[in-house]
Every structure is written in structure tokens, then in C-alpha cells.
Amino acid sequence: MKAALHTVTSAPELPAYVASGNECALFEHAWRHQLPVLLKGPTGCGKTRFVAHMAARLGLPLHTVACHDDLTAADLTGRYLLRGGDTVWTDGPLTRAVREGGICYLDEVVEARKDVTVVLHPLTDDRRILPLERTGEELAAPKSFMLVVSYNPGYQTLLKALKPSTRQRFVAVEFGFLPSEQEIAVVSTESGLSPERVRPLVGLAGRLRALKGHDLEEGVSTRLVVYCATLIAAGTPIADAVLAGMIEPLTDDVDVKAALLDVARAMIG
Numbered sequence: 001m002k003a004a005l006h007t008v009t010s011a012p013e014l015p016a017y018v019a020s021g022n023e024c025a026l027f028e029h030a031w032r033h034q035l036p037v038l039l040k041g042p043t044g045c046g047k048t049r050f051v052a053h054m055a056a057r058l059g060l061p062l063h064t065v066a067c068h069d070d071l072t073a074a075d076l077t078g079r080y081l082l083r084g085g086d087t088v089w090t091d092g093p094l095t096r097a098v099r100e101g102g103i104c105y106l107d108e109v110v111e112a113r114k115d116v117t118v119v120l121h122p123l124t125d126d127r128r129i130l131p132l133e134r135t136g137e138e139l140a141a142p143k144s145f146m147l148v149v150s151y152n153p154g155y156q157t158l159l160k161a162l163k164p165s166t167r168q169r170f171v172a173v174e175f176g177f178l179p180s181e182q183e184i185a186v187v188s189t190e191s192g193l194s195p196e197r198v199r200p201l202v203g204l205a206g207r208l209r210a211l212k213g214h215d216l217e218e219g220v221s222t223r224l225v226v227y228c229a230t231l232i233a234a235g236t237p238i239a240d241a242v243l244a245g246m247i248e249p250l251t252d253d254v255d256v257k258a259a260l261l262d263v264a265r266a267m268i269g
């Protein structure tokens, strides 16, 4: 069995985040009133950064779990493990977050096994409890505990969709890509490349995003634009950086790649 990819952070500095709407205030109200939050949006558009920013802003520890298709409820809650001849109960990341308080962020929650919803349901309605069948405990979530989940609606299949009974336990916020000027500011700050040099890259990203659904499964993420700008800031020729940072990661199809390169050449030279 694969282990959950789990990190716990408490950021000394506020991770930079450029808001696109009222999501910060909404998140704060949700936390103050013990409401769970669901973030939906394409890959690399700032969901994880937003949660890290809000955790630091509210002074809360952040427990992050990258969900995958082998992730079971026991990976989240915990299990008995053999230690020096004894079996010892070991908390999983969700249990730890409920005991310690803070934000528990389940990234790409739709990937997880279906039994995960069984543990999420009593935590995400007004009971706010985590029953641990194996230990017989029933943990009440402290006031500071907040569950945040994210998913990318673009990857959803019928088999991997959140059931209405799960979705309707969350306040939901939709994320999209930032308006150009804000995206230029973000990419410039993250990469160190000047806004004037970032501008055509963001323009190209916008053009490539428009191809989503036709030739591309997913548009260029802000993360990729940051990669590309970082390569350029480090001295990589623009054409090489665009190919490696914004085109190769999008497709393996030779014809689609050639078409994307044409668009890039027309826009960036």
C-alpha cells in the first residue's frame, strides 16, 4: 500500500497570494464558523498557494495530504503498526489534524478511495466528529479545525466524481486563472523576470488556454508560466524556455505540439 503524501507546515512567513475575488474573506468566515471548504479549479491555478496563505494568515498549522487512487480511509485516520514487537496505534494525518487543530487540506480528493467519504461525512456536518472504529474513540474536532478539499473538475469522470451528499457538505469556491495583469504580477514576483518580459508569456498562455478541449486536455497553468519565466530569468533562450516550460508539458502528440509551436512563434518570435 502506498502511504499518503503528507506534510505539516506552519509557515513563519505569509506565502504570497494574489486574490482574484473575495475568496480570502470567504475562507476566513468559513473558518470562524466551522464550515468546510471545497476548492475547485484547473491544475496550477493557485489553490494550494491560497490554502498555505490562509493558514499562515490565520496562524494555523497546515496538514496537507496529496490524495491518490490507493488512498484509503485508514491512510487518513491511522492504523495499528508493529513497533518493537508491540502493535501501536499510529494516527494518520486527518486524525492528527483533528487532535491538534488547524487546517487539513486534502488535495485532489476525488482520487481517493470511496471509503474516505465515510470518515469525511461526520466531520463535515454539524457533528464535526471523527469516529475511529479501530480504537473505539470518537474525536470531536476543536474549533480551530477546518477541512479543505480540492479537485479539478476537468479530470472528473463518472467513476471519479464527488457524490452530491459529499459535495453538499462544503462551501465551494471556484478558481480560474487570474486576469492578465494580475497573472503578470504573480509570474514576475515568483520568477524574478520583469513584468515587461513576462507579458508576452502570459499572452501566449491565454492563447494556449483557449485551445483547451480542442487539442488539449488542459490549458497552460500559472505554475508552468512561472517555470518558463524562471528559465528565462536564469538565462535560457526564450524559445527553449517556452518549449520546455509551456509546450512539452502539455502534449505528447507530434501534430498538436507543432501547432502549439506555431502559435508560440507567431506570438513570441
Ligand SMILES: Nc1ncnc2c1ncn2[C@@H]1O[C@H](COP(=O)(O)OP(=O)(O)OP(=O)(O)O)[C@@H](O)[C@H]1O
Residues within 6 Å of the ligand: 016, 017, 018, 019, 020, 041, 042, 043, 044, 045, 046, 047, 048, 049, 050, 107, 152, 178, 186, 190, 222, 223, 226
Ligand atoms: N493567485 C496566486 N497568487 C500567487 N501565486 C500564484 C497564484 N496562482 C498561481 N500561483 C503560482 O502558481 C503556482 C502553482 O499554484 P498551486 O500549486 O497553488 O496550484 P494548484 O491549483 O494547487 O494546482 P494543483 O491542482 O495541480 O495542485 C504557485 O506555486 C505560485 O507560484
